[in-house]
Amino acid sequence: xxxxxxxxxxxxxxxxxxxxxxxxxxxxxxxxxxxxxxxxxxxxxxxxxxxxxxxxxxxxxxxxxxxxxxxxxxxxxxxxxxxxxxxxxxxxxxxxxxxxxxxxxxxxxxxxxxxxxxxxxxxxxxxxxxxxxxxxxxxxxxxxxxxxxxx
Amino acid sequence: xxxxxxxxxxxxxxxxxxxxxxxxxxxxxxxxxxxxxxxxxxxxxxxxxxxxxxxxxxxxxxxxxxxxxxxxxxxxxxxxxxxxxxxxxxxxxxxxxxxxxxxxxxxxxxxxxxxxxxxxxxxxxxxxxxxxxxxxxxxxxxxxxxxxxxx
DNA sequence: CTAAAAAAAGATTTTTTAGTCTTTAAATAA
DNA sequence: TTATTTAAAGACTAAAAAATCTTTTTTTAG
Ligand code: FES
Ligand code: FES
Numbered sequence: 001x002x003x004x005x006x007x008x009x010x011x012x013x014x015x016x017x018x019x020x021x022x023x024x025x026x027x028x029x030x031x032x033x034x035x036x037x038x039x040x041x042x043x044x045x046x047x048x049x050x051x052x053x054x055x056x057x058x059x060x061x062x063x064x065x066x067x068x069x070x071x072x073x074x075x076x077x078x079x080x081x082x083x084x085x086x087x088x089x090x091x092x093x094x095x096x097x098x099x100x101x102x103x104x105x106x107x108x109x110x111x112x113x114x115x116x117x118x119x120x121x122x123x124x125x126x127x128x129x130x131x132x133x134x135x136x137x138x139x140x141x142x143x144x145x146x147x148x149x150x151x
Numbered sequence: 152x153x154x155x156x157x158x159x160x161x162x163x164x165x166x167x168x169x170x171x172x173x174x175x176x177x178x179x180x181x182x183x184x185x186x187x188x189x190x191x192x193x194x195x196x197x198x199x200x201x202x203x204x205x206x207x208x209x210x211x212x213x214x215x216x217x218x219x220x221x222x223x224x225x226x227x228x229x230x231x232x233x234x235x236x237x238x239x240x241x242x243x244x245x246x247x248x249x250x251x252x253x254x255x256x257x258x259x260x261x262x263x264x265x266x267x268x269x270x271x272x273x274x275x276x277x278x279x280x281x282x283x284x285x286x287x288x289x290x291x292x293x294x295x296x297x298x299x300x301x302x
Numbered sequence: 303c304t305a306a307a308a309a310a311a312g313a314t315t316t317t318t319t320a321g322t323c324t325t326t327a328a329a330t331a332a
Numbered sequence: 333t334t335a336t337t338t339a340a341a342g343a344c345t346a347a348a349a350a351a352t353c354t355t356t357t358t359t360t361a362g
Binding site (some may be wrong): 154155156189190191192195209210211212213214 | 349350351352353357358359360361
Binding site for chain 1 (some may be wrong): 152227239245248256
């Protein structure tokens, strides 16, 4: 459904929400190890997210990536928009040119409510809220049994 | 969500359900024109669907592709399984290795119910049922305003 | 029996997505 | 001030998906 790039990006931003703030930055090397994503590829993605102000970064010793207070107010939807664009959520499941209730394809009324609700969920919930939920319920963000609640 | 290949395949099988039977076969050229899909690519897909017994075909003059009575009893899910495989419906939205209620990623409980219900819809409805619904409600199967209820 | 029509098979090309590598710029600690 | 650390930038390569082209086989109408 989402591209690899977008999946990595979402996991990374949630990771940053959990692990970092202005005084606790983490380098791309560690992030990609913890999340088990290809390092240079993730670096590109983080650069992109930095350029669109979804994550923050500083260079040099003790530098790295982090989420500022403000950054945590963004949504997963913001990440999806930046990396994959909106098309997957507003285009027809069967690839037809228009996806509206007036020009429904044979699966439109099956698929459409899902897309709608999914989009709302991703748009209305902040990274901060996700982070709280992850910390309280111990949800998983990495491929291996990386316990998000360690340290 | 689905690959181009799979979208074309689903549209094609519904088209065949509407337009063809044992005595009314249609060649790939016409099908691809009506559905506005790349011709040789669609040909490949129809071959694949023929090999897995989801559509029928005969060679030679007046030959072409068609759905037999039996073929219409298959489901859209059968097509998806053949062309794209099941992974999109049973793997994690964030690309983690396991997608279960016991090992949920941060979006699992948002996404999972959708996938489940969507899968059921595609699995429990036959091509035949889709065709009836399309004919009754005039749903769209092509990019342009190809009126499925013509002829 | 032959020519034409159509699918089948499979090799090839193009485009997109994924991923890597190398160089440059900034920050900071010593 | 200088060496080191880290992100930024951009060129590059690899793999997968999408699409095309070419040849072969089957069918059947004449
Ligand atoms: S028209 Fe196909 S999903 Fe809406
Ligand atoms: S674990 Fe991620 S969607 Fe189920």
